[in-house]
Each structure stands twice: as structure tokens, then as C-alpha cells.
Amino acid sequence: MIEILYEYAFSVIDYTYILLAFLLLEGKEIKFKKNILPIMVVALIQQLTEIIELPLFFGSLKDGILIVSFLLIIGKSFKKITFLHALMIDSLFALFLTLGITIATLCSIDIMKTFVFGLYRLCFTLVLKVFVCSCLIMTVIQFKKKRILISQKNYSIFISCFIICEIITSLISQFSTHMQMKFFMVILIGIACLILYILINYSILMKKNYDVELYKKMSDLTENQMQNFIIEQKETRKLIHDTKNMFLDIYIDLDHQSYDLAKEKVQKYLYESSSMSYQMKSAYVYLDTVIRQKENKYPDCEIILIQNIPENISINSKDMVMVLTLLLDEICPNILEKQLELKIQWNGNELSIRARGTVKNPQAVLQSGSFNYDFFQNIVSKYEGDLQIHHSENFECLILLFASKSTV
Incomplete structure (x- = not known):
């Protein structure tokens, strides 16, 4: 019973900082009081699914699907960008988790001992959670600072890369129980990190190109606005000139005592001016x-x-x-x-x-x-x-x- 509560508590912690990272990425207000119940429910669902014994590869994929579904429900949106953010958080979480496990394996820490309930497992899990949480939050903050450009043009590239990272991290989870697979784990985690690095740099390049295009558009827009201002000024000067001529015309009629004609012109000018008054x-x-x-x-x-x-x-x-x-x-x-x-x-x-x-x-x-x-x-x-x-x-x-x- 204690072991079940132990697992459940750490699942709640995982989903808490995963949700924090997702809300930071989405730019939404963080309200843990409002979301504590969904976190506890999804953590319970994960524990219930653990009853079904699956290979670590499929178990990791199952957890990934659960995380993405949870974030989409919390985000109350099934738009492409929300799905991409959810998939990104899940992929980064899995990447940093497997990176921590790989580092532990390289440090000759017996991963198999962490499957046995006890103090060794508790200490290892705490250190791993702190490492994963820190890396995840810092990465999301960097994404926000650099304003990584995700648009219709590169949705498929992002989604493909995150899915590949998800598969790679699931493979690493499978290999983590075999100490002799250290070399393959290092290669796979290196490939996953390289994909993420290339993806970020590609996005920064796309953003720079987008900013240059936007600046050109803004400059063109401003030039057009300036031209419109000049045209408006010319029209205003013409209106002033026409108004002077109007008063001169009426003055001549009044001087010749053509009152009816002057009155008719005043009515005409009043009607025309009312339609363009501003x-x-x-x-x-x-x-x-x-x-x-x-x-x-x-x-x-x-x-x-x-x-x-x-x-x-x-x-x-x-x-x-x-x-x-x-x-x-x-x-x-x-x-x-x-x-x-x-x-x-x-x-x-x-x-x-x-x-x-x-x-x-x-x-x-x-x-x-x-x-x-x-x-x-x-x-x-x-x-x-x-x-x-x-x-x-x-x-x-x-x-x-x-x-x-x-x-x-």
C-alpha cells in the first residue's frame, strides 16, 4: 500500500511540473488550485494503467499519449498549435527523463535497483525529478525568450521531430534495464538531442526570416500610409481652396442682390459639406x-x-x-x-x-x-x-x- 501511495505521489509531482511547463509555453495564467483535481485524476489513471504489464517501450508510449491527452483537455483546445505544444512538452519530458537515466547508467548506477522499493529508489527518484523539472522549465523559458516561430509552414516538421524523439526515448527506456546497452543508449540520446538542437536553430532562422519580411511589410505599409497622408493633405488644401471660392461666389451674388441665387447656393454647399463632415x-x-x-x-x-x-x-x-x-x-x-x-x-x-x-x-x-x-x-x-x-x-x-x- 505504501509503495502504491509512493508511486501515486510522484505521478502527481510529474503532472504538476508538466502542466506548469505547458501553461508557461501557452502563455496562460497558472492556477494550480483549479487544476489540482485533474492532476490527481490523471495520476490515478496512470497508476491504474500500470496494472497492465507492458514492455518499457510501449509503456513509455502509453504514458506519452496520456500526457498529451491530459494537456489538450486542460488547454481546452484541439488546435494544431495546442497539440504541438502538448507534444513538445511530452517529448521534452521524455527526453530529459531518459537523459537522466542515461547519465545514471554511465555513472555505473544500477537502474534495476531503482525498481525495488526502498531508500535507494527514493533518493534516485528525487534527484531524477529535480533534474527533469529544472531542464524542462528552463528549456520552455528559452523557447519563450527566443520566440520560436511555429507556423503553418513548419507544423509537420515540428510534429515529425517530436514523434521521432518520443520513439527514441521509448527505445532508451527499453535499453535502460540492460547495462550492456550503454553504448546504444548514448547514441540514441545523442541523436534525440541533435534533433532538438537542429529544430531550435531551424526555428530561430525561420523567425529571423519572418522578422525581416515583417519589417519590409511594415516599411511598405508605412510608406503607403505616408502617401495617403500626403494625398489627404492635398485634398484638405483643395477643400479649403474650394471653400474660399464658394464664399467668394456667394459674396458676388449678395453684392448683386441676387438673394435667391445666393440662398440656393448656400443650401447646396450645406448639403455637400454635411456628407463629408469629420x-x-x-x-x-x-x-x-x-x-x-x-x-x-x-x-x-x-x-x-x-x-x-x-x-x-x-x-x-x-x-x-x-x-x-x-x-x-x-x-x-x-x-x-x-x-x-x-x-x-x-x-x-x-x-x-x-x-x-x-x-x-x-x-x-x-x-x-x-x-x-x-x-x-x-x-x-x-x-x-x-x-x-x-x-x-x-x-x-x-x-x-x-x-x-x-x-x-
């Missing part, structure tokens, strides 16, 4: 156009603008447009209370952009290492400014740019 949020045409575009793109997000900015400032307009565009594209889709406070001020040679709002999944907004975050850092460095981000439900971001610090 209340600008800002006198600064670039800022006004960006906000209008984002309000049209995100109708559920109301942008409350507080601004003190003249029509002309000593900051490169393209830089400011790109910063505002990316900032609003990061926050608006994640806004919770449908209101985003955007405060923009110009103090002599300093442009201050502050965004505040209640967001869902705040850690995912302008996450360190992401393309947008790196882009902001580059712009801030260019102007020797400052970037401050407060990641919480009440999200806040402050961007400071100093005009005198850059060639505009």
Missing part, C-alpha cells in the same frame, strides 16, 4: 489618420486620445507612425474594457507616448524578444529614449523619444 481627433494629420485607421480596424476598442502635440514636431514622421501603428496593433486586439487611453505629449524636444488599458493575457503584449518589442527598442535607441512596460491586467506602456538625439 471631426478630427488631433490637429496633427499623421496622428489623426493612424487613430482613425485603428478605430476602423478595431471597432470594439475606443481610443481615448489625450494629446498636446503641435502640427509640426522634430521627430521623423515615419518613425512615429510605425511606433503608433505597432503599439495599437499590439494592445487593441487584447483590450478588455473596450477603452484604451492614449496620451501623447510634446515637450520641447521630447515626444512622450503613454498607453493604458485593461488587457487579457498581458504577458503576451509587447513580450520581450518579440519582433515588435525589438522594433520599439531599435527606435528608442535611435532617439536615446526610454521604453517602460508594465505587464499586468492594467497594462501600461511609456515610450520616450528625444528629437535632439537623432538625425531626423
Whole structure:
């Protein structure tokens, strides 16, 4: 009975840190109180399945299927990316577990003794669990930091590699009971680690290519926006010119006492102007156009603008447009209370952009290492400014740019 409780307790520990790693990878909030019951249930199911005596190879595959199923149920999603994350956590768990066993075998530790209940088994299991948990969590954190790119193009590559790693680790589990198989265990674990290393480096390369493409698209988009701003300015100047001509035309009619004709023209101009009336949020045409575009793109997000900015400032307009565009594209889709406070001020040679709002999944907004975050850092460095981000439900971001610090 004590041995059964011992096995069950360590199963609960395994599923706890496996779930922790999965939630970190998914970027979801960690709530162990909510998930303690599912952890205990799946650990119990695993113990019940141990009644069926299977070879270690098939037993390892069975545990892998159970882990993936558990994570998919907890994630409440069967999307490709969630399945891939679950498979990745399972593969990494199995890889580090077999790596620990292989290291123990190379250190001449008799693995067969760990199958016998006692103090030797307890000490070995504790050390192994600490090793696996540490490696798993650190690897997931590195994945998050490097923002490993997983897209539709490379789903099959990731899935194939993780399945191969799963099969390899299951083979190592089978060989671990035979001390004479040390050489094969080392070769297999080396192949599994090499696959993981190549996969990560391939993903980093894919991410760099993606970032370059995205930057080009953003630059093209900004160029198009700038052209649109120029066109709007030309149209505004034309409208002002036409309005002057309109008043001159009416004045001539009034001067000739053609009151009926003047009244008719006033009615016509009033009708035409009502169809194109627009209340600008800002006198600064670039800022006004960006906000209008984002309000049209995100109708559920109301942008409350507080601004003190003249029509002309000593900051490169393209830089400011790109910063505002990316900032609003990061926050608006994640806004919770449908209101985003955007405060923009110009103090002599300093442009201050502050965004505040209640967001869902705040850690995912302008996450360190992401393309947008790196882009902001580059712009801030260019102007020797400052970037401050407060990641919480009440999200806040402050961007400071100093005009005198850059060639505009």
C-alpha cells in the first residue's frame, strides 16, 4: 500500500511540473488550485494503467499519449498549435527523463535497483525529478525568450521531430534495464538531442526570416500610409481652396442682390459639406489618420486620445507612425474594457507616448524578444529614449523619444 501511495505521489509531482511547463509555453495564467483535481485524476489513471504489464517501450508510449491527452483537455483546445505544444512538452519530458537515466547508467548506477522499493529508489527518484523539472522549465523559458516561430509552414516538421524523439526515448527506456546497452543508449540520446538542437536553430532562422519580411511589410505599409497622408493633405488644401471660392461666389451674388441665387447656393454647399463632415481627433494629420485607421480596424476598442502635440514636431514622421501603428496593433486586439487611453505629449524636444488599458493575457503584449518589442527598442535607441512596460491586467506602456538625439 505504501509503495502504491509512493508511486501515486510522484505521478502527481510529474503532472504538476508538466502542466506548469505547458501553461508557461501557452502563455496562460497558472492556477494550480483549479487544476489540482485533474492532476490527481490523471495520476490515478496512470497508476491504474500500470496494472497492465507492458514492455518499457510501449509503456513509455502509453504514458506519452496520456500526457498529451491530459494537456489538450486542460488547454481546452484541439488546435494544431495546442497539440504541438502538448507534444513538445511530452517529448521534452521524455527526453530529459531518459537523459537522466542515461547519465545514471554511465555513472555505473544500477537502474534495476531503482525498481525495488526502498531508500535507494527514493533518493534516485528525487534527484531524477529535480533534474527533469529544472531542464524542462528552463528549456520552455528559452523557447519563450527566443520566440520560436511555429507556423503553418513548419507544423509537420515540428510534429515529425517530436514523434521521432518520443520513439527514441521509448527505445532508451527499453535499453535502460540492460547495462550492456550503454553504448546504444548514448547514441540514441545523442541523436534525440541533435534533433532538438537542429529544430531550435531551424526555428530561430525561420523567425529571423519572418522578422525581416515583417519589417519590409511594415516599411511598405508605412510608406503607403505616408502617401495617403500626403494625398489627404492635398485634398484638405483643395477643400479649403474650394471653400474660399464658394464664399467668394456667394459674396458676388449678395453684392448683386441676387438673394435667391445666393440662398440656393448656400443650401447646396450645406448639403455637400454635411456628407463629408469629420471631426478630427488631433490637429496633427499623421496622428489623426493612424487613430482613425485603428478605430476602423478595431471597432470594439475606443481610443481615448489625450494629446498636446503641435502640427509640426522634430521627430521623423515615419518613425512615429510605425511606433503608433505597432503599439495599437499590439494592445487593441487584447483590450478588455473596450477603452484604451492614449496620451501623447510634446515637450520641447521630447515626444512622450503613454498607453493604458485593461488587457487579457498581458504577458503576451509587447513580450520581450518579440519582433515588435525589438522594433520599439531599435527606435528608442535611435532617439536615446526610454521604453517602460508594465505587464499586468492594467497594462501600461511609456515610450520616450528625444528629437535632439537623432538625425531626423
